[in-house]
Amino acid sequence: MGNVLIVYASRANETKGIAEVIAEGVRQSGHEPVIKKAADVSSEEDLKGYDAYAFGSPTYHSQMITSMKQLLFMAERAELAGKPGGAFGAYGWSGEAAVRIFDTMTHIFKMKMVQGPLMLKASWVEGGVEAAQDYGKRIASMI
Numbered sequence: 685m686g687n688v689l690i691v692y693a694s695r696a697n698e699t700k701g702i703a704e705v706i707a708e709g710v711r712q713s714g715h716e717p718v719i720k721k722a723a724d725v726s727s728e729e730d731l732k733g734y735d736a737y738a739f740g741s742p743t744y745h746s747q748m749i750t751s752m753k754q755l756l757f758m759a760e761r762a763e764l765a766g767k768p769g770g771a772f773g774a775y776g777w778s779g780e781a782a783v784r785i786f787d788t789m790t791h792i793f794k795m796k797m798v799q800g801p802l803m804l805k806a807s808w809v810e811g812g813v814e815a816a817q818d819y820g821k822r823i824a825s826m827i
Contacts, residue, residue, distance in 0.1 A: 686715045686735035686827035688820075693722040693741040693749035698774035701807040702816050706738055706772065709820020715827060717820070722751040731762040735827045738820075739789065740772035740802075741781045748773070748781035756788050768826030769795040770819055772802040779803035798822045 688710045692703040700721075707717035718734070722741070725731065739759070741752035769789045773782035782801035789795045802819040804812045 686824070688715055688717050688736040688738065688823060688827075689731065689734040690717055690719045690738045691722050691725060691740070691755060692719070693752040693755075694774075695742060695744060695749065696774075698806045699740050699742045699772070702772050702774060702802070702804055702812070703738070703740055705807045705813055705816035706770075706802075706820035706823070709817035710824045711820075712817065713821050713824035715824045722749070722755040725755050725758065728758045728762040731759055731764070734767075736768035736823050737764065737789075737795070738770040738772060738823055739785050741785060742774040743776070743779050743781040746778060746780050748784060752781070752785065756785065760792060764789075765794040767795050768798070768823055769793075770798045770802065770823045772804075772816070772819065774806055775803055776805070796826060798826065
């Protein structure tokens with residue numbers, strides 16, 4: 685059994701909800717999810733030792749939340765190359781944050797990413813639960 689670190693930043697708890705449903709998909713795949721708020725990760729050492737990763741932030745004024753930006757700077761030193769990963773986020777009118785996280789994980793961290801970032805209005809809207817669970821299962825299948 686592997687473990688998947690799911691780190692999120694959230695303003696209105698929509699991204700937190702998506703993280704929790706991704707964790708359900710990981711759990712359904714027989715692996716152990718660990719969920720943390722981005723603000724609670726204080727160093728790159730907090731990111732080491734997991735088999736796979738998912739990072740998420742909502743898009744707010746076309747940007748990701750500051751705590752996720754800070755986490756990505758730490759993650760750059762956490763030796764994540766080759767690890768499975770995914771990126772996700774909630775959005776209202778656009779979804780740049782999830783795309784930027786995905787691109788950072790792919791091109792800077794050199795991680796093995798599931799296809800495309802998961803972008804949802806919320807976990808409970810328009811099939812979001814199924815999409816987020818499936819995303820968690822796809823990340824877990826790469827362990």
